[in-house]
Amino acid sequence: MNTADHDKRDGMVDGEGGFIYPQSRALLERACRVIPGGIYGHFGPPPCVPPEAYPFFSDWAEGCRFRDVDGHEFIDYMCAYGPMILGYKNPVVDQAFRQQAEKNDTGSLAAPVMVELAEYLCDLIPIADWAFFAKNGADVTNLAVMTARAATGRRKIIAIKGGYHGTTPWMQAPGHHGLIADDWAHVIRIPWNDLTALQQALEEHAGDVAGFISSPYHHPVFADNELPAPGYWDGVSQLLRRHGVVFIIDDVRAGFRLHLGGSNELYGFKPDLICFSKAIGNGYPISALVGVESLRKDVGRVFHTGSFWFGAGPMAAALATVKELKRLDAPAMLRETGEKLLNGMVGVARSHGYNLKVSGEPSMPYLRITDDPTLTLHQHWCAECTRRGAYFTSHHNWFISTAHTEKDIQETLDICDAAFKAIRKRFGNGTA
Amino acid sequence: MEVDMIQARLNLEVVLGLLADVANTDPTFRERSRTWAETVAFKALGGPEGWIRFSPEGATHGTGKPDLATIRLILFSAIHLNRMFRNEGLPPIPVKGIGRLSFMKKEFTELGARLQTLTRPGVTFCSREEEQLSTKLMLSAAVRAVPILAESxxxxxxxxxxxxxxxxxxxxxxxxxxxxxxxxxxxxxxxxxxxxxxxxxxxxxxxxxxxxxxxxxxxxxxxxxxxxxxxxxxxxxxxxxxxxxxxxxxxxx
The missing domain is CATH 3.30.1050.10 (SCP2 sterol-binding domain)
Structure with a gap:
């Protein structure tokens, strides 16, 4: 579909052919009456800048596309903020879920598929000698930290400034509502790629550091993403081993998009624990912590559970997802698709006189128009793309799925072209 | 202790600022306050100092010691100062302008009461203008407070x-x-x-x-x-x- 086709869609458009969202707005008004804030968390309106360019509610999705409640269709580059990797309504995954759910799902006993999934992950992931399942990424980042404390008898956790590991109080930045100073008292934040800072933290708190937690590469919001510097992970590994600190990789966001054995395999290092969620179930709710043999006893002693953590349907979906990802060699496929998209977009930007900077990995890139340091121009460009059918947020890395096709990429590039024209017309040669 | 000192700074830098705003913009005080010629200085022992000035040109405020205070008030501590701003506890000690204290008891107290009315949560306003002034005062308080809070x-x-x-x-x-x-x-x-x-x-x-x-x-x-x-x-x-x-x-x- 090219940009000229957009007017033929059912959804309402404004005078310039950009989407407008009366049904989304009406639903948000209803939501605000009964749900604090209307829509909470990362789906909430604040990162959608300007908000009138974005839909808030969707009622259909398939492949790499979703439709909002106003009938507009979008090529989705947020992929549910990561869980969608094989496309919405993937027939293989959905069939596996349905077959299991027909037998049993959440019940009074664990299902055999739990063992099958754990065995499969232990075969697939080089460091994994065991696996433990939960629902959200934070369930397993919490378990990883508790395991590190159980194993070492120590208190402190070292994390990266700007790193995100969920919304449990210890993981949140000081000053957010509902936190007390005790929540962050034992969390030490150091800059990314900074071995000196890590060494200093380890020495300053010698004998009291239980774990180090980090994503495999740095993917903060509102900022360029950063890959590990040469030698960084080797240096981290050596320092942690020397100080007897448990090495935790939070692969919740990047897991299975960069490497099926854990993103650490791409960068050539071996952590003690890896946290997975998001893509592992292609949208079905499940997370996993995998770890090395030496921590089996410690994780087994930690009491950590949840009412829905034994749901067999999502486990069957996860098993089907990882097998399908392996069959497709998904990480290579996502990299190739991402590179095509990004090279195309940078070229389109250049043709309009803009500099589009790409950072992070091509399968989950972060982009930024560098011509305006306040990000406002970039925000308006992402908004213009969204109003034309390519769903981009401006603050967060995007995600590529195996369902994104050459045709989708070409349509996206056409939309980008129209969006650059729109911001040039609106802002001229200046910044926003 | 930290809380008392921060509150004292907020009283002297934010609340005095809001009092000046009310004096300059509230219809009931706009004209009246232009007839006043007083500079009131507040000093909390071991704590911050601040002042508010009323003149025909309008009300202004600032931190530290003012030039030419007409009334100078000493408070024993930040806690004492904070209580005074809440109309509680012992009165301040006047070290200058004892003969002008009626200004503090009448005009200044009325201005403070007006500010309280305008910023009280859930208050019903007599006019749209009054409600809008209240909103502006809330925004002003936030803008003034951020540097103080960020520091302390x-x-x-x-x-x-x-x-x-x-x-x-x-x-x-x-x-x-x-x-x-x-x-x-x-x-x-x-x-x-x-x-x-x-x-x-x-x-x-x-x-x-x-x-x-x-x-x-x-x-x-x-x-x-x-x-x-x-x-x-x-x-x-x-x-x-x-x-x-x-x-x-x-x-x-």
Whole structure:
């Protein structure tokens, strides 16, 4: 579909052919009456800048596309903020879920598929000698930290400034509502790629550091993403081993998009624990912590559970997802698709006189128009793309799925072209 | 102790500022306060100093020791000063202007009562103008308070350290209010009017929308989605400044 086709869609458009969202707005008004804030968390309106360019509610999705409640269709580059990797309504995954759910799902006993999934992950992931399942990424980042404390008898956790590991109080930045100073008292934040800072933290708190937690590469919001510097992970590994600190990789966001054995395999290092969620179930709710043999006893002693953590349907979906990802060699496929998209977009930007900077990995890139340091121009460009059918947020890395096709990429590039024209017309040669 | 000192600074830098605002803009005090010729200085022993001046040119305020105070008041401590601002406890010790204390007992007390009325949560206003003045005072308090909190409140100091540098413009798009908060070289400053450069924007559709957000009738999330409020630019600057502003209610309820 090219940009000229957009007017033929059912959804309402404004005078310039950009989407407008009366049904989304009406639903948000209803939501605000009964749900604090209307829509909470990362789906909430604040990162959608300007908000009138974005839909808030969707009622259909398939492949790499979703439709909002106003009938507009979008090529989705947020992929549910990561869980969608094989496309919405993937027939293989959905069939596996349905077959299991027909037998049993959440019940009074664990299902055999739990063992099958754990065995499969232990075969697939080089460091994994065991696996433990939960629902959200934070369930397993919490378990990883508790395991590190159980194993070492120590208190402190070292994390990266700007790193995100969920919304449990210890993981949140000081000053957010509902936190007390005790929540962050034992969390030490150091800059990314900074071995000196890590060494200093380890020495300053010698004998009291239980774990180090980090994503495999740095993917903060509102900022360029950063890959590990040469030698960084080797240096981290050596320092942690020397100080007897448990090495935790939070692969919740990047897991299975960069490497099926854990993103650490791409960068050539071996952590003690890896946290997975998001893509592992292609949208079905499940997370996993995998770890090395030496921590089996410690994780087994930690009491950590949840009412829905034994749901067999999502486990069957996860098993089907990882097998399908392996069959497709998904990480290579996502990299190739991402590179095509990004090279195309940078070229389109250049043709309009803009500099589009790409950072992070091509399968989950972060982009930024560098011509305006306040990000406002970039925000308006992402908004213009969204109003034309390519769903981009401006603050967060995007995600590529195996369902994104050459045709989708070409349509996206056409939309980008129209969006650059729109911001040039609106802002001229200046910044926003 | 930290709480008392912070509260004392907020009283001298924010509340005195709001009193000057009321004197300059409230219809019941605008003309009347121009007939006053007093400079009142407050000093908390071991704590901050501040002053407010009333003259035919209008009311102004500042920190430190003023030139030519007509009334000089000493408070034994930050706690004593804070109690005075709440109309509680022992009166201050006048060390200058004993003969002019009737101004403190009458005009100044009436001005303080007016400020309390205008900023009391849930109050019903007699006019739209009065309600809008109340909203402007709430916005002014937030703008004035951020540099103080960023410097002195331990939680805000952590937020401040994590805040990107730049200028946040805070504006009501019906031209009801314009102010800014800037972080430069690690220090926060704030002011009123349009800033020279803008890094991030927090714009309210109008003063009514600002009031809905400031009084907590709607969250920032909802206000943005419903079009009452708009943020753009370096959003972490907006987020962190908002969290700092939220801490003000711990000190000045």
């Amino acid at each position: 409140d331990s939680v805000c100091a952590k937020l401040a350290a994590a805040t990107p540098e730049g200028t946040l413009e805070i504006k009501s798009l019906d031209n009801g209010f314009a102010g800014w908060i800037r972080k430069a070289d690690g220090k926060f400053t704030s002011g009123f009017g349009a800033p020279e450069q803008v890094t991030a924007r927090m714009h309210f559709r109008d003063l009514d929308a600002a009031r809905i957000v400031l009084t907590g009738k709607e969250t920032g999330f909802a206000a943005i989605g419903l079009g009452m409020m708009r943020v753009e630019g370096v959003i972490p600057l907006v987020d962190n400044v908002s969290l700092i502003m939220d801490r003000l209610e711990r000190y000045l309820a």
